[in-house]
Amino acid sequence: xxxxxxxxxxxxxxxxxxxxxxxxxxxxxxxxxxxxxxxxxxxxxxxxxxxxxxxxxxxxxxxxxxxxxxxxxxxxxxxxxxxxxxxxxxxxxxxxxxxxxxxxxxxxxxxxxxxxxxxxxxxxxxxxxxxxxxxxxxxxxxxxxxxxxxxxxxxxxxxxxxxxxxxxxxxxxxxxxxxxxxxxxxxxxxxxxxxxxxxxxxxxxxxxxxxxxxxxxxxxxxxxxxxxxxxxxxxxxxxxxxxxxxxxxxxxxxxxxxxxxxxxxxxxxxxxxxxxxxxxxxxxxxxxxxxxxxxxxxxxxxxxxxxxxxxxxxxxxxxxxxxxxxxxxxxxxxxxxxxxxxxxxxxxxxxxxxxxxxxxxxxxxxxxxxxxxxxxxxxxxxxxxxxxxxxxxxxxxxxxxxxxxxxxxxxxxxxxxxxxxxxxxxxxxxxxxxxxxxxxxxxxx
Numbered sequence: 524x525x526x527x528x529x530x531x532x533x534x535x536x537x538x539x540x541x542x543x544x545x546x547x548x549x550x551x552x553x554x555x556x557x558x559x560x561x562x563x564x565x566x567x568x569x570x571x572x573x574x575x576x577x578x579x580x581x582x583x584x585x586x587x588x589x590x591x592x593x594x595x596x597x598x599x600x601x602x603x604x605x606x607x608x609x610x611x612x613x614x615x616x617x618x619x620x621x622x623x624x625x626x627x628x629x630x631x632x633x634x635x636x637x638x639x640x641x642x643x644x645x646x647x648x649x650x651x652x653x654x655x656x657x658x659x660x661x662x663x664x665x666x667x668x669x670x671x672x673x674x675x676x677x678x679x680x681x682x683x684x685x686x687x688x689x690x691x692x693x694x695x696x697x698x699x700x701x702x703x704x705x706x707x708x709x710x711x712x713x714x715x716x717x718x719x720x721x722x723x724x725x726x727x728x729x730x731x732x733x734x735x736x737x738x739x740x741x742x743x744x745x746x747x748x749x750x751x752x753x754x755x756x757x758x759x760x761x762x763x764x765x766x767x768x769x770x771x772x773x774x775x776x777x778x779x780x781x782x783x784x785x786x787x788x789x790x791x792x793x794x795x796x797x798x799x800x801x802x803x804x805x806x807x808x809x810x811x812x813x814x815x816x817x818x819x820x821x822x823x824x825x826x827x828x829x830x831x832x833x834x835x836x837x838x839x840x841x842x843x844x845x846x847x848x849x850x851x852x853x854x855x856x857x858x859x860x861x862x863x864x865x866x867x868x869x870x871x872x873x874x875x876x877x878x879x880x881x882x883x884x885x886x887x888x889x890x891x892x893x894x895x896x897x898x899x900x901x902x903x904x905x906x907x908x909x910x911x912x913x914x915x916x917x918x919x920x921x922x923x924x925x926x927x928x929x930x931x932x933x934x935x936x937x938x939x940x941x942x943x944x945x946x947x948x949x950x951x952x953x954x955x956x957x958x959x960x961x962x963x964x965x966x967x968x
Contacts, residue, residue, distance in 0.1 A: 694742020
C-alpha cells in the first residue's frame, strides 16, 4: 500500500484548513457551546462528575444530560493528559479533523474515485466556511462527522465486496455517532439504499438491499441494547431523550421556518460549487461527454438525507448540517471525475511546495495580534485575572447575568468560576461578580 499520495492529499487539504481556521483554531476563546463542552470535558478529567454523570456547574446543569456523552469522554482524555490548557480542545479538533479527512479519503477510494477527484473532495469540503468554523469552536458535529464518514466508508467497502461484516462495522460507527449527537446520526442507515438505487450495484434486487440494511441495523442496535439494559446508561440516555429530544421538538424554536437549514446548506455550498464548476471548465479531470455518475447521485442523496430530517424541528443552527458536507463534497468530486484522465497532473514536488507554503502562511497569520484579540478578548482577560483568586468558586451574580449563557460558559471554561443567583438576604456573605462594559469584576463581601 502506497501511503505517500494519501499523506500528500491530506497534508495539502490540512494546509488550506489551517489558513481558513486562523481566527478560530489555536487562538484563545470560542463559541459559547464549544466553551460549555470543553468545561464539561475538563471537569470529567478532573474527577468532577462521572462517565454517566457529567457535570457543568453547581447551579446550571450539575447533572449534564443535554447531549450523549461520547464527545466528552474522548475530549476529557486529552484534558487528563495535557491538563487545563486553553489549546486542549484545539488539539482535539485537529485530531478529529485528521480522522474525518482520512475517512473522506478512504470513502472516495473505496467508492472508486480517482486520486485527483479524492484530492478535490478534500479541498472542496475544507473550503466550506461553516466547516472550518465548527472545528475551530469545539462543536459536537466534529466528532459526529468523523463517525458518519467512517460509517459510510466501511459500508460502501462492504457493499462493493458483498461482505456483511463491514456493513455491521458501519452500524457500530453509526452507534458511535448516536452516542455523540443522538438521532441526527441515523442518516447513514440510508447508505445501502441510495448506493444500490443510484445504480452503483448492477441490478441489485430488493432482497439484497434489505439484507444489507439489516446488517447495518444489527451493528447499530447491538451496543445500544447493551447500554439500555445497564442502569446508569439507561438513566442518562432516558433523561437526555426526554429533555433534549422530546422537549426540543415540542417547545424550542430558534428559526421561523423549517426551510432555514436547507437555505443555509445551499448558501454554504456556493463556494465549493463555484470551484467545482471552474475546475470542470478550465482544468477538467476527465474528457469525453459529460454524464452524471451513479456515485455522484448516491453521495448527493446521502447528503440530503443528513439535512432533511433536521427540518422536523424548528430548533436549527447553521452548523447542524456539518455532517452532510463531506458527502456533498464527494458528490461534486464525483461530478468532476471520469473514466479517462485529461490534462497534465501536477508534479508531487510542486504539491509539497504548495502544502508547506499553506502551513507556513497559517502559522504566520496566527502571529498577528488582531487574531488573538478577537473572540471576547476583553472578557477572557478579565476572567483570567479574577480566576487568580477565585478559581473553583461559586460567585453571586444578578439574575440578569444568569441568562447570559456566553458569560456563564466563558467563566466556567476560562476561570472555573460558577455563577449563582443572589439571595434575598443582601447581607449574605460571599464573592459577587459584576459584568460591565465587557469585563467581569469580583468583589468580596
